[in-house]
Amino acid sequence: MTCLPPHTDKKLGLVIDLDTCVGCHACVTACKGWNDQGYGAPLSDQTPYGVEASGTFLNRVHSYAVQPDDLPAQTINFPRSCLHCEDAPCVTVCPTGASYKRAEDGIVLVNEEACIGCGLCAWACPYGAREMDLAAGVMKKCTLCVDRIYNEELPEEDRQPACVRTCPTGARHFGDLGDPESAVSRLVAEREGYALMPEMGTKPVNRYLPPRSKDRPEEASLLAPLLDIKAAGLAGWLDRVLGKLP
Amino acid sequence: MNPAPSVIVFTVLSGMGFGFLALLGLFGVQGWLGFFFWGTGFGLAVAGLVASTFHLGNPQRALRAFTQWRTSWLSREGWAAVITLGLLAPQALSDWLGLGWGRGFGIAGAVGCGVTVVCTGMIYAQLKTVPRWHHWTTPAVFLAFALAGGLILSGVRGLAVIALCLLGVLMAVQWFGGAGRFARAGVTMESATGLGRIGRVAVFEQPHTGGNYLMREMIFTVGRRHAERVRMIAMVSGGLLPVVALVFVPGVAGIGLAAVTHLLGAFAHRWLFFAEAEHVVGLYYGRR
Numbered sequence: 001m002t003c004l005p006p007h008t009d010k011k012l013g014l015v016i017d018l019d020t021c022v023g024c025h026a027c028v029t030a031c032k033g034w035n036d037q038g039y040g041a042p043l044s045d046q047t048p049y050g051v052e053a054s055g056t057f058l059n060r061v062h063s064y065a066v067q068p069d070d071l072p073a074q075t076i077n078f079p080r081s082c083l084h085c086e087d088a089p090c091v092t093v094c095p096t097g098a099s100y101k102r103a104e105d106g107i108v109l110v111n112e113e114a115c116i117g118c119g120l121c122a123w124a125c126p127y128g129a130r131e132m133d134l135a136a137g138v139m140k141k142c143t144l145c146v147d148r149i150y151n152e153e154l155p156e157e158d159r160q161p162a163c164v165r166t167c168p169t170g171a172r173h174f175g176d177l178g179d180p181e182s183a184v185s186r187l188v189a190e191r192e193g194y195a196l197m198p199e200m201g202t203k204p205v206n207r208y209l210p211p212r213s214k215d216r217p218e219e220a221s222l223l224a225p226l227l228d229i230k231a232a233g234l235a236g237w238l239d240r241v242l243g244k245l246p
Numbered sequence: 247m248n249p250a251p252s253v254i255v256f257t258v259l260s261g262m263g264f265g266f267l268a269l270l271g272l273f274g275v276q277g278w279l280g281f282f283f284w285g286t287g288f289g290l291a292v293a294g295l296v297a298s299t300f301h302l303g304n305p306q307r308a309l310r311a312f313t314q315w316r317t318s319w320l321s322r323e324g325w326a327a328v329i330t331l332g333l334l335a336p337q338a339l340s341d342w343l344g345l346g347w348g349r350g351f352g353i354a355g356a357v358g359c360g361v362t363v364v365c366t367g368m369i370y371a372q373l374k375t376v377p378r379w380h381h382w383t384t385p386a387v388f389l390a391f392a393l394a395g396g397l398i399l400s401g402v403r404g405l406a407v408i409a410l411c412l413l414g415v416l417m418a419v420q421w422f423g424g425a426g427r428f429a430r431a432g433v434t435m436e437s438a439t440g441l442g443r444i445g446r447v448a449v450f451e452q453p454h455t456g457g458n459y460l461m462r463e464m465i466f467t468v469g470r471r472h473a474e475r476v477r478m479i480a481m482v483s484g485g486l487l488p489v490v491a492l493v494f495v496p497g498v499a500g501i502g503l504a505a506v507t508h509l510l511g512a513f514a515h516r517w518l519f520f521a522e523a524e525h526v527v528g529l530y531y532g533r534r
Contacts, residue, residue: 003317018441028453060453062530064435068445075450078439080530093372095311095321116308117303120320122463123247126375126433128527131459137303194440197526199432200374209442227385 004091006168011145011178011197013084013205014164019212021171023063027163031081031142032154034162039147040112044135054220056133058082060143076211079172081163082129082142083204090130090141092142106205107146107176112138114219116238126200149174177205177238236239247376248463249520252300255480258512260294261363261388263287264330265396268359271352272335273400274341282339286399288331295327319372323365330358361393370519377431378523383420390416391512398504403492406504410492414485417515421477428524438529449532465528469521476518484511515530 007214016051036042045055059081067073084101088108091099098114101107104163110121115138122130122139130141148154158165164172175184178215187193193207231239264487274282285383299305312328314321360393367385390413391466397406436442469476486505487512495503503522 014382053460055456055461057454060458062439062449062453063451064439064441065448065450066441066444066446071445074444076439076441078441080453089374092317093320095314095318097310097314098305114307115304116307116311118301118311119303119463120322120369122374122459122505123525124373126438126526128460128530129466129483132303132463134459139303195432196440197438199437200526210440210443 002013004086004088004101005103008086008101008178010105010176011084011086011205012105012107012149013177013184013207014081014144015175015184015193015209016079017171017173017191017206017209018076018078019171019209020169020189021061021077021079022169023024023061024113024168026058026091026168027172028059028061030162030166032057033096034145035140035143036097039138039145040110040142041133041138042068043140044133056131056140058129058131058140060128061081071216074211074214075096079163080127080129081206082108082118082144083202083206084142084144086203086205087125089124089200089202093120093124097121105121105176107144108141109146110139110141111141112136112229113137126197126202127204144174177207178212218243247520247523247525248466250301251468252297254513254516254520256294256298256301257366257388258294258391258509258516259290259297260327260364261392262395262399262509262512263290263292263294264327264359265361265392265394266399266465267330267334267396268356268392269396269400269402270341271337271354271356271359273350274337274349274352276341278342280338280341283399284334287451288334288338291327291331319365319368321367323362326358326362326365330355330362333358338368342532352424359392360389360409363388374431375526376510376523377427377433377526378380378424379519380431381423381427382422383416387413387416387515391515392486394485395505395508395512396509398410398488398492398501398508401501403500407489410485410489410508414481417485429524431526433526433529435532438526452531458525461531464525465531465533466521466534469518473518476514476521479512480515480518482511483507484515485513 043056062078064076064078065073066076074084084106088101093102096114096116096220098111117137119132130139133140149159160174164174173184176182177185188207193209242245265463270287279438300306311321315325333351337351364385371384389390394409394413396408435447440448443446487507491500491503529534
């Protein structure tokens with residue numbers, strides 16, 4: 001049913017630490033690998049070794065250059081995937097009921113048996129979380145590895161999303177953001193985690209932890225006085241003469 | 247947004263068809279001429295609806311789209327279209343064979359035609375993610391196209407000219423208001439990434455070297471390059487030329503000329519409607 005549940009018992013989601021993400025794309029690869037073999041239609045590629053290589057991915061890592069007013073620019077790696085919104089517009093627009101949000105844990109899923117591949121849910125999502133699989137003709141999205149997190153066949157440490165399990169820098173955290181005492185909720189409170197595009201009114205569950213503020217360069221270098229190089233010789237003479245001109 | 251031919255054909259043809267059917271439902275045309283008129287109306291509406299299924303990845307499951315009318319405008323559109331066509335069928339039969347069943351079915355069907363066209367418009371107008379569409383002018387222009395197209399096909403010259411003028415005004419309002427709506431929605435790369443708290447955001451490197459579904463579907467820049475030209479074509483061919491044809495060319499030729507030019511203008515309008523609309527997801531790619 002594409003009516004959203006008025007309340008979910010849990011709000012399972014991800015917390016992504018932009019301070020520690022190094023942009024290695026291991027989460028992208030792990031996600032593609034896991035979702036190629038289990039839940040629903042495999043994530044297909046079209047001409048993967050051709051000129052116009054293209055494929056379905058549920059996770060993409062962007063890199064941004066962010067320029068503060070008075071400091072050098074920073075490079076920030078930015079993984080982007082489904083935010084499992086509380087007010088998910090992708091669910092309500094679905095004409096067939098294929099797109100749904102689970103009342104028990106808040107995960108947004110697609111029932112591929114009912115998906116007609118109209119693409120309207122992908123249009124309704126501000127975050128680009130959904131990609132149509134061109135081979136299967138159905139909409140694919142992050143399942144929060146619903147086939148891992150409850151899977152008792154797996155060792156306990158593997159019962160988390162593939163992207164979280166694989167992240168070599170621990171930049172991805174998984175848990176219940178509806179429980180204020182959970183590890184992820186405490187992390188968000190501590191680091192002032194934020195939601196993406198709040199003006200879209202989707203109430204995302206996932207949170208992003210902002211990069212920690214960098215040291216200010218003038219405070220950073222103890223060698224600063226020695227780095228004030230004085231020009232000598234002809235350059236020094238030019239420096240002095242030119243400096244005197246109006 | 248990617249201007250998919252199937253969706254353009256769907257909105258243009260079924261819009262015109264439902265506009266024509268609404269007028270036939272209200273006023274009726276008897277006998278074999280009625281058969282021809284009703285056939286044209288049903289033909290246009292159904293051709294549009296069939297075209298829309300070519301857009302689907304799994305059209306064999308299309309019947310499932312009737313289940314979610316509580317929340318989904320696409321589902322409501324499906325219901326409205328089917329109910330409307332069902333209501334108008336006995337009216338068409340009565341008009342064609344002179345059975346004298348009154349106009350009850352026709353009037354109800356005419357209301358249904360309006361509801362269907364509004365539902366079509368709302369499929370697009372509901373999307374906050376496409377600020378240009380997220381506005382009352384979207385269903386209003388769809389309705390104006392249906393009305394103008396229906397009146398031209400009905401051959402009611404005076405009213406058709408008035409409807410075409412109304413359409414012209416609404417298209418202009420849609421374009422002028424739509425131009426800055428993305429900026430007014432307040433969505434930026436800074437809010438999309440939340441990195442505005444640090445500084446100005448620019449793309450350093452794209453997440454993938456090839457294209458993907460999102461970029462093909464939602465980042466379409468060719469439309470904006472030619473927007474002014476296509477606007478002119480839509481306005482002249484969709485509004486001005488049909489008025490000239492209706493006023494100055496007598497007989498069936500005038501009606502036919504008006505209908506053909508109007509239809510071409512409608513296709514131009516609809517192509518641009520999709521092609522120049524910017525989706526907020528483009529912000530993540532530093533493009534729109």
